Amino acid sequence: MQxxxxxxxxxxxPVDRSEFIEQARQLRRGSEGAARxxxxxxxDLRKSFGDNEVLRGIDLHIPAGQFVAIVGRSGCGKSxxxxxxxxxxxxTAGSIAFSEEVRAQDVRVMFQEPRLLPWARVLxxxxxxxxxxxxxxxxxxxxxxxxxxxxxxxxxxQWPSVLSGGQKQRVALARALxxxxxxxxxxxxxxxxxxxxxISMQQMLERVWRDQGFTAMLVTHDVAEAVALxxxxxxxxxxxxxxDFAVDLPRPRRRGSAELAALEGTILKHLLEGSxxxxxx
Amino acid sequence: xxxxxxxxxxxxxxxxxxxxxIPWIVPLAIILIWQLACVTGFVPSRVLPAPTDVALAxxxxxxxxxxxxxxxxxxxxASIGFLIGGSxxxxxxxANGLSKLSSQLTDTTLQMVRNIPHLALIPLVILWFGIDExxxxxxxxxxxxxxxxxxxxxxxxxxxxQLIEMGRIYGMTDGELFRRVIFPGALPSIFVGLRFALGIMxxxxxxxxxxxxxxxxxxxxxxxxxxxxxxxxVLSILIYALLGKLADSASRALERLTLSWxxxxxxx
Ligand SMILES: Nc1ncnc2c1ncn2[C@@H]1O[C@H](COP(=O)(O)OP(=O)(O)OP(=O)(O)O)[C@@H](O)[C@H]1O
Ligand SMILES: [Mg+2]
Numbered sequence: 001m002q003x004x005x006x007x008x009x010x011x012x013x014p015v016d017r018s019e020f021i022e023q024a025r026q027l028r029r030g031s032e033g034a035a036r037x038x039x040x041x042x043x044d045l046r047k048s049f050g051d052n053e054v055l056r057g058i059d060l061h062i063p064a065g066q067f068v069a070i071v072g073r074s075g076c077g078k079s080x081x082x083x084x085x086x087x088x089x090x091x092t093a094g095s096i097a098f099s100e101e102v103r104a105q106d107v108r109v110m111f112q113e114p115r116l117l118p119w120a121r122v123l124x125x126x127x128x129x130x131x132x133x134x135x136x137x138x139x140x141x142x143x144x145x146x147x148x149x150x151x152x153x154x155x156x157x158q159w160p161s162v163l164s165g166g167q168k169q170r171v172a173l174a175r176a177l178x179x180x181x182x183x184x185x186x187x188x189x190x191x192x193x194x195x196x197x198x199i200s201m202q203q204m205l206e207r208v209w210r211d212q213g214f215t216a217m218l219v220t221h222d223v224a225e226a227v228a229l230x231x232x233x234x235x236x237x238x239x240x241x242x243x244d245f246a247v248d249l250p251r252p253r254r255r256g257s258a259e260l261a262a263l264e265g266t267i268l269k270h271l272l273e274g275s276x277x278x279x280x281x
Numbered sequence: 282x283x284x285x286x287x288x289x290x291x292x293x294x295x296x297x298x299x300x301x302x303i304p305w306i307v308p309l310a311i312i313l314i315w316q317l318a319c320v321t322g323f324v325p326s327r328v329l330p331a332p333t334d335v336a337l338a339x340x341x342x343x344x345x346x347x348x349x350x351x352x353x354x355x356x357x358x359a360s361i362g363f364l365i366g367g368s369x370x371x372x373x374x375x376a377n378g379l380s381k382l383s384s385q386l387t388d389t390t391l392q393m394v395r396n397i398p399h400l401a402l403i404p405l406v407i408l409w410f411g412i413d414e415x416x417x418x419x420x421x422x423x424x425x426x427x428x429x430x431x432x433x434x435x436x437x438x439x440x441x442x443q444l445i446e447m448g449r450i451y452g453m454t455d456g457e458l459f460r461r462v463i464f465p466g467a468l469p470s471i472f473v474g475l476r477f478a479l480g481i482m483x484x485x486x487x488x489x490x491x492x493x494x495x496x497x498x499x500x501x502x503x504x505x506x507x508x509x510x511x512x513x514x515v516l517s518i519l520i521y522a523l524l525g526k527l528a529d530s531a532s533r534a535l536e537r538l539t540l541s542w543x544x545x546x547x548x549x
Contacts, residue, residue: 088450104452115447119465119542128461131452161544175451 037065037215038098038106038182040085045094046239047080054080056239057094064099067209067216069226072236073271078219081236082109082185085217098183105131105179112188114168116160122171123147123156129175146178147171149208166197170204177208184209186218190225198222199255202229206251223271227263228253235270243270330512335519338512347501352520355486355497358414359524362421363482370426370478371471374433378467379459391430399423400488412493417486424485425478432474436467469543472536479528487521 045058054077062068070078083089085096086109098106108129116125126143127134133142147153150170160168169189176184186205190198206229209216220226226233227247235243245267249259312332318324319331326334342348373391377384399420410416440463448462490499498517505513540546 086450088446109450111443113443115443117444117462117465119468119540120461128448128451128453159542159547161542161547 036182036213038100038102039064039066040099040183040215041097042085043095043097045081045084045096046092047077047084047089048092054239055084058236058239058241060234060241062215062217065213065215066232067218067230069218069220069230069233070236071220071223071226071233071267071271074221076236077239078236079187082187082217082219085183086185102182105133106182107185108176108179108181108183109185109187110169110172110176110189112191114160114165114172116168116171116175118160120160121156122152122158122160122163125160125171126174126178129178131179133179143174143178146174149177149211150174150204164197166193166201169193169201173204173208177212180212181214183215183217186216186220188219188221191221198225205229210251223264223267224255224260227260227267228255233263233267235267243267327511330515334512335515338510339516342501342513342516351496351498351501352524355490355499356524358417358490358497359421359482359486362418362486363425363478365418366422366425367429367475367478369422370429370474371433374430374471375437378434378437379463388434391427395427395431400485403489403492407493412495416493417489417497420489421482421485424481428474428477428481429471430474432470432477433467436470436474437463439470440466469540472532472540475532476529479532480525483521483525483528 040062042058042060045055045060046053047055058081070081072078080089084091086107088109116122117128120128123140123143126146127139129146130136130139130142133139144153144156147156150173152167152170152174155163155167155171160171163171169192173189189205190201193201202225205216205218216230218226218229223233231247233243233245233247234241235245237243245263247263249257249263253260315324315329316332319326319329319334330338339348373387377388402423403420406416406419410419444462444466445458448458453461486497487499490497491503494500498520502514502517505511505517537546
């Protein structure tokens with residue numbers, strides 16, 4: 001085996017390796033059936049806080065394993081939609097149905113704040129993500145694997161207070177991933193990070209999504225981020241889904257490519273027009 | 282790199298020792314000046330005996346066993362009173378921080394009682410208990426109760442609600458949520474209460490022992506006053522200061538141990 005590798009032509013190596021990784025990914029997806037995404041169907045979902053009608057009838061179907069980005073102006077109800085899907089709020093009317101019976105650890109949320117326990121070491125913070133499996137014998141091993149996945153294996157014994165903002169958010173990602181969720185909702189998880197950290201975190205999100213095949217919902221203010229990561233971008237306006245863009249671009253996507261920029265422009269234009277309409281009122 | 286290394290290697294073992302000594306410079310200087318003032322006759326020994334005289338008086342009392350006995354009695358009263366008052370205060374703090382019903386039921390009453398200085402109850406307490414042990418324990422417990430209660434309550438109420446929500450999302454039971462989120466979050470505030478309570482504990486005990494006791498440090502000081510043994514009076518006061526410092530150091534050490542996660546305790 002080693003011999004064979006040594007005699008391979010140099011330029012053939014990267015191609016082979018990426019192919020091999022792709023195969024391994026396929027295998028992993030296949031063997032860990034439980035880690036595959038769930039599809040979900042939302043029918044006429046409504047949510048009011050007192051007189052404030054935030055969501056006014058959302059109809060949406062998300063196929064299993066899709067990566068959906070949700071954009072919209074501040075206060076339009078994006079977080080509310082995610083919280084409803086995660087079961088943190090009760091809908092005023094309408095329904096959210098998953099394709100299968102969900103257990104608590106199948107749906108996870110990641111917030112803009114990492115929400116780590118300051119008094120628990122990094123590894124214990126990740127173990128929190130196991131939910132009811134915390135007490136099981138392999139809890140620590142699973143937490144360590146999740147930490148490796150986000151590239152923080154060497155920080156397992158640190159206190160969260162000594163980590164950088166991006167590292168904290170990666171610990172939060174490991175905590176969300178450790179239970180192998182089938183639906184993962186992100187509420188502006190990268191909103192507080194600087195531009196460079198953001199880009200590397202986006203690549204990490206894309207990688208774990210491809211590895212694990214969960215259904216991903218990403219709320220973001222950054223339209224460029226939405227089109228770079230998602231297969232589909234939803235625009236929420238007036239409590240409804242106003243626009244549904246498909247992003248049929250091959251991965252890995254090149255940031256700043258003409259197609260991405262064009263799509264970003266279209267979506268931004270839509271968002272801006274929406275805000276002008278309301279400010280005219 | 283190597284320069285920095287060698288510099289820190291040379292200074293590192295020295296610095297902590299110097300740092301540890303700095304807080305003692307002022308007390309030592311005061312004692313020195315005090316001794317000089319007494320020896321030169323600037324301060325008459327009827328007003329303030331020299332530190333050496335105080336030390337001598339302490340040595341004599343130590344040999345007779347009286348000093349140890351009195352310190353032990355005071356220490357015992359302080360700890361038992363603290364344990365009783367502290368645990369009741371902690372229990373009420375927990376209950377009212379965690380349960381709305383409990384808080385509605387008792388918080389207003391407790392806040393009203395809090396405004397009575399507990400030392401104002403001394404005449405009443407003497408009438409109730411005489412100069413029995415229970416009188417002192419009652420007063421110490423009452424004095425300690427409020428700082429512990431208030432700070433435990435405050436600590437629990439100010440735990441980050443986002444962390445509590447996170448705990449619920451990740452399926453923590455009520456017990457786990459308390460153990461892993463609420464209690465550790467409230468701990469810094471509980472320690473503030475603990476330190477306040479320790480101060481109040483000594484204060485209450487001194488006053489109570491001075492007024493109504495037949496043993497203990499405060500009693501020793503009062504007896505000495507009757508016989509004009511001013512060196513013993515000063516000795517008692519110094520021992521109080523020392524015990525107070527000791528209690529404070531103990532609580533600080535405990536704090537360092539349990540709050541090592543807190544940025545304020547991560548010096549290196
Ligand atoms: N718990 C709540 N009680 C009352 N009103 C709420 C509550 N949560 C959200 N709202 C209201 O619902 C509306 C939508 O809030 P939401 O947080 O979903 O907006 P958002 O789209 O996530 O905005 P942003 O992009 O700024 O995060 C806002 O008007 C907000 O005031
Ligand atoms: Mg939001």
